[in-house]
Amino acid sequence: MSSEPHDPRVLVIVPAWNEEISVGRTISEIRRTNPDVDVLVVDDGSGDRTAERAAAAGARVARLPFNLGVGGAMRTGYRYAQRHHYDVAVQIDADGQHDPSFLPTLLKRLDDADIVIGARFARDGDSYQARGPRRWAMVLLAKVLSRIGRTRLTDTTSGFRVANRRAISVFAAHYPAEYLGDTVESLVIAIRTGCAVTQEPVDMRVREAGQASQSPFRSTIYLLRAVVALGLALVRRWPANFDDGAEPSSMIADEAKELP
Amino acid sequence: MNGPEALGILGAITILLTLFEMMRRHRLREKYAVIWFVLAIGALTVALAPSLLGSVSEFLGLQVPSNLVFFVASLVLLGLSLQHSYELGRGEERVRTLAEEVALLRLRLEEIEDRPADPDDPVHD
Numbered sequence: 032m033s034s035e036p037h038d039p040r041v042l043v044i045v046p047a048w049n050e051e052i053s054v055g056r057t058i059s060e061i062r063r064t065n066p067d068v069d070v071l072v073v074d075d076g077s078g079d080r081t082a083e084r085a086a087a088a089g090a091r092v093a094r095l096p097f098n099l100g101v102g103g104a105m106r107t108g109y110r111y112a113q114r115h116h117y118d119v120a121v122q123i124d125a126d127g128q129h130d131p132s133f134l135p136t137l138l139k140r141l142d143d144a145d146i147v148i149g150a151r152f153a154r155d156g157d158s159y160q161a162r163g164p165r166r167w168a169m170v171l172l173a174k175v176l177s178r179i180g181r182t183r184l185t186d187t188t189s190g191f192r193v194a195n196r197r198a199i200s201v202f203a204a205h206y207p208a209e210y211l212g213d214t215v216e217s218l219v220i221a222i223r224t225g226c227a228v229t230q231e232p233v234d235m236r237v238r239e240a241g242q243a244s245q246s247p248f249r250s251t252i253y254l255l256r257a258v259v260a261l262g263l264a265l266v267r268r269w270p271a272n273f274d275d276g277a278e279p280s281s282m283i284a285d286e287a288k289e290l291p
Numbered sequence: 292m293n294g295p296e297a298l299g300i301l302g303a304i305t306i307l308l309t310l311f312e313m314m315r316r317h318r319l320r321e322k323y324a325v326i327w328f329v330l331a332i333g334a335l336t337v338a339l340a341p342s343l344l345g346s347v348s349e350f351l352g353l354q355v356p357s358n359l360v361f362f363v364a365s366l367v368l369l370g371l372s373l374q375h376s377y378e379l380g381r382g383e384e385r386v387r388t389l390a391e392e393v394a395l396l397r398l399r400l401e402e403i404e405d406r407p408a409d410p411d412d413p414v415h416d
Contacts, residue, residue: 073394091402093394099387107391111398208387 039118041068041138044108046101047125048075051084054125058088061123061131068134071111072125073104081125101190101213106206109194113203120199122192129191133233137193145198145226146218148184149191149233165250168257172215175261180222184230188214191233198226211260219264299338306331326374330367 043061047054058070072085076098085092093107105122112120119138123129133149140147172187188211194202201224207216222228310327313319337344337360348356 091398093398095394096390099390103387103391107394110391111395114395 039138040116041065041119041121042108042112042115042117043068043070043121043123043131043134044105044112045070045072045085045090045123045125046075046104046108047072047077047081047085048098048104049077049079049081050125051077051079051081053127054081055084055088057123057125057127057131058085058090060127061134062089064132065134068121069117071108073107075099075101075104100208102206102208102217105213105217106202106208109199109202109206112199117199118196120194120202122190122194124190128236130234130236133191133231134193137191137231137233140229140231141193141195143227144229145195146221146228147193148186148189148228148230149193150184150186150230151189151191151233151235152186163247163250164254168250168254171254172257172261175265176215176218176222176228179219179265180228182228182230184228186230187218189230190214201226209260210256212264215257215260216264216267219261296338296341299334299341303331303335303338306334323374326367326371333363 043065045054045057045061050057054072058072061068061070070090072082072090072092074082074085074092074094076095082092082094093111095103095107099107108122109120119141121134121137123131123134129149137147137149169186169188173185176187177184190213198221201221202217205217205220205224207213207220209216218228306327310319310324310331314321314324344356344359348354348359351359353359
């Protein structure tokens, strides 16, 4: 088979929406710390020069015609990974909060899991800690997902993830575009379709651009939306059956196979 | 034939004719037309036999027959807007899928276009 255990083909997917300030640096860092990986930036309908900066930094760039949200960008990336027969797909955010030097550590964990989450705040003495309702939301999500996944997860909303072929094929077909769908619901889908999920502690850096909202009001809204998103994810039937998607894209995948 | 009766018949016939004309011009798809068609037939029935409305209201224990009309009308409108939400959601999902495909096809096209110029192209190392 093409998948040799010691030398997997790795695609790093970087969803980017108006990240022209940080995207170039993020890509350079990924390429410097992991010279063997391919980088695909999915420009999520940016109005700035994100796509140009990404291309200049040496990434392949898929440009979405308009903003779809992280879910849409990531499904695009997973479809690309599937059609180009990558063994591993990695998600790294464009804002520079994920340290790509942890990537080899995450990849190693794929030996006993289909999805590895780079978990923030998973170590003692972490400087960045969420508080209040936002923290309660994260704890709740982690508890529920750990239970249904029969594993121990502490940070389910991390955008730093590694997925193997099995998970890629699930995500290429089903990756929700709704609120928190890109993190929480996608994990529920993966678990439901039989993927093993695990996590590995990583250091999180202060975002180079933008900051997660910490005001009590917005954290409370976040908590409520998280509960709704989680509840919906749990009661939904998966795999979803939209009368689009799977079939046409697999046809295109076959076409792509024939091309050099 | 009294005034309200004529008005009801006129309204029902107008809806039916509009439906027919819109479908003839491909302005309305059958899946949306069905519920309007049922509605128009219902309105026509009530207009032709007003006593029907009274007896059904009486059977249901409603004092004023027009309340039955309002109740049924609001249910129908609710159903219609629910159907539209459903269709809209499905349409959005399809648009999303198409947008993703467009992005991937564009990338593929760029890769193919760039290939012959590879040695001279500094972007593609």
